[in-house]
Amino acid sequence: MDARSLRGLAHPLRMRILDLLTLDGADTATGLGRRLDENTGTVSWHLRHLAEHGFIEEETGRGTRRERWWRAVREARRLDTNDFREDPDSRGALSVYLHETVHRDFGQVSTYLAEDWAPEWRDAGTLSRWADLRLTPDGLTALNAELEAVVVRHREAAAEGGAAPGTEEARPVIVQLQSFPRRERDER
Template sequence: MPDAPEPTPPPPLPGPARRLDAHSLRGLAHPLRMRLYELLSLDGPATATLLAQRLGENTGTVSWHLRHLAEHGFIEDDTARGTKRERWWRRAGVINDLRIADFRDDPDAHGALSVFLRELVNQYFNRVMTYVGEDWDERWRNAGTVSDWRDLRLTPDRLRALNMELMEVIARHTPGPDTEPDSEARPVVVQLQSFPRKERDSA
């Protein structure tokens, strides 16, 4: 029999990355820690006090979870802003590479993986709901989209190739560090969700 074709490699990441293991995943997989990490990723550096106010949480609790994220390398001190009295945090400058297949044979990681994926999907949902509930002018409203395509039938390799092509397109539109700022530009979130669907019996 002929050899099976080599699987398409995963899409390249647009910067320095670390592959998450079970230990680091457990350090992130908590609803509040994931929300804190999201805020620091989307809105930039902040103190525990500012984050606690945004989330309606106790500052001491938020501080504890921020230190936990820092211990696992997800965030770091923003030394340019921090003072002896006020500690500022920022997202660490590394991309987290999570590959679900790494945890397939690790029963101790299944709980953390389940929490992480559930909270991640909730974050995606909440971002979209915030967008559709906001008041945007006609140009921005017509520029955004919430779409889905349901008629594709792909093999695993073709689905992986599709994801790579889409990520290459996004990379071309991602400004580099030397890009001149545009006064009309606004932060944009692109959420890519592509996954197989189990078919129901037609009978």
């Protein structure tokens, strides 16, 4: 993701809109406005802004001139925060983006915990924490790459075959991973 794209995305409402389109599929400004409790005109303006930056696109052949359907562009984007930390023009956008990402992830976990799930789904989910690792920067980078490869492998397998015949229907799953160094007590 470049600085222009980051600035185009780094707005709380735009990030929420993109998240809904990514998770739930195409929708209209009216539908999104209702789900987000926002004015349709405001949502429409942000949709056009997201489209201008290539995050979403109009779903052609659906809707009318007055009712446009929008969908997320399925394109892998990687944000290397180091590209923006020293750029004063992008630092604010990076801060907004990171804050909203953490807020979104926290909200998704909180929603999962508050919902009533069948035992097999409740038991399949996890909130794991390992605080006994000691890694170098290269070690942490390698760990993250391995974990990402596992998720990608499962995503590709699900896309190819879906759920195995005779098994319970597959559901959408969110995988959140947070890995970062922490200061030791005598460094604070």
